[in-house]
Amino acid sequence: MADDKRKRGKQDRAKVARLQKYEIYYLAHKYHVSPETVRDVVKLVGNSRKKVVAEIKKVGWAWK
Numbered sequence: 001m002a003d004d005k006r007k008r009g010k011q012d013r014a015k016v017a018r019l020q021k022y023e024i025y026y027l028a029h030k031y032h033v034s035p036e037t038v039r040d041v042v043k044l045v046g047n048s049r050k051k052v053v054a055e056i057k058k059v060g061w062a063w064k
């Protein structure tokens with residue numbers, strides 16, 4: 001489960017927990033988009049971190 005902070009590993013890093021504010025704000029800050037945009041992308045493509053980042057870059061929402 002993503003809620004248990006003691007359990008860390010690839011599973012937690014490979015997924016984006018849409019309900020965890022710190023993950024949403026981290027991605028929003030890293031890719032210079034709003035937290036709402038990150039939530040919308042997660043709803044659109046699922047919670048795979050690779051897919052979320054690819055979608056943000058593909059659509060041009062990131063201006064990095």
